[in-house]
Amino acid sequence: MKKTIIKDKMKNQVTFQNLKESILDLLYPLRCPICDEIIVQESIFPGSNRIKIHEKCMNKIQTIDEPMCIKCGHQLLEEGEEYCSDCKKSPHNYEQGKALFVYKSEMIKSIYSFKYSNKREYAKFYAEYTYKKYNQWIKRIQPDVIIPVPMHKKKKKKRGYNQSEVYAKELSYLTGIPVDTKCLKRIVNTKPLKELTTQQRKNVLKKSFCSENLINKYKKILLVDDIYTTGSTLDAISEELKLKGIAEVYCISICTGKGY
Numbered sequence: 001m002k003k004t005i006i007k008d009k010m011k012n013q014v015t016f017q018n019l020k021e022s023i024l025d026l027l028y029p030l031r032c033p034i035c036d037e038i039i040v041q042e043s044i045f046p047g048s049n050r051i052k053i054h055e056k057c058m059n060k061i062q063t064i065d066e067p068m069c070i071k072c073g074h075q076l077l078e079e080g081e082e083y084c085s086d087c088k089k090s091p092h093n094y095e096q097g098k099a100l101f102v103y104k105s106e107m108i109k110s111i112y113s114f115k116y117s118n119k120r121e122y123a124k125f126y127a128e129y130t131y132k133k134y135n136q137w138i139k140r141i142q143p144d145v146i147i148p149v150p151m152h153k154k155k156k157k158k159r160g161y162n163q164s165e166v167y168a169k170e171l172s173y174l175t176g177i178p179v180d181t182k183c184l185k186r187i188v189n190t191k192p193l194k195e196l197t198t199q200q201r202k203n204v205l206k207k208s209f210c211s212e213n214l215i216n217k218y219k220k221i222l223l224v225d226d227i228y229t230t231g232s233t234l235d236a237i238s239e240e241l242k243l244k245g246i247a248e249v250y251c252i253s254i255c256t257g258k259g260y
């Protein structure tokens, strides 16, 4: 009897959630993360009515598929290889990383709008695609928490939001894994790392992050970020988290550079 009541309650909550989403869709129609046109139901990428992107736009972007580097998740060009040349050269501080899309043409524009033009709603698509592609992997890892790569408070104030946090929250909604945006802080406001070499990045990022003691709080972490370039940021964070008691760090990035 009790079970039935709980089930009915859950069903009502789900229906209420659907209703809330439908009203929001009417008030603020969802826009495609590639062309920014309003999405109507018929034009949604087939296979799932949750993936909010036009089919024609999905075909324009390059997803990362096998073969991929078993460490960082980069697209590999040759079958039979296990690691990308980057991971062969230098080890990483995290256990394993995955990524969704190759960072080029249409995706560069999409991520740019997501970061700088308040297109936070694109996170719905990124998270839904993450769920579709990597949910089995996430279930195997069983992370205790999702942590977005933090932004320095000055930068966040200026931009108004941290895009990795927006993505983390959408992914949390789909997976049921909680998000923690408080335990890890970026304490140095580093300049953009784009022009720097891997070694320069490492030096700049050293001591840029500070985590509270997590020894009795979490064991496994899923770190999420928008773009993976050399992995220096995720390495610096992983080093800090492991110093504070974390056993395993896994990462997901929306985009990564093309395979080496």
Ligand SMILES: [Zn+2]
Binding pocket: 032, 033, 034, 035, 036, 037, 053, 054, 057
């Ligand atoms: Zn589109």
Ligand SMILES: [Zn+2]
Binding pocket: 069, 070, 071, 072, 073, 074, 083, 084, 085, 086, 087, 088
């Ligand atoms: Zn790699």
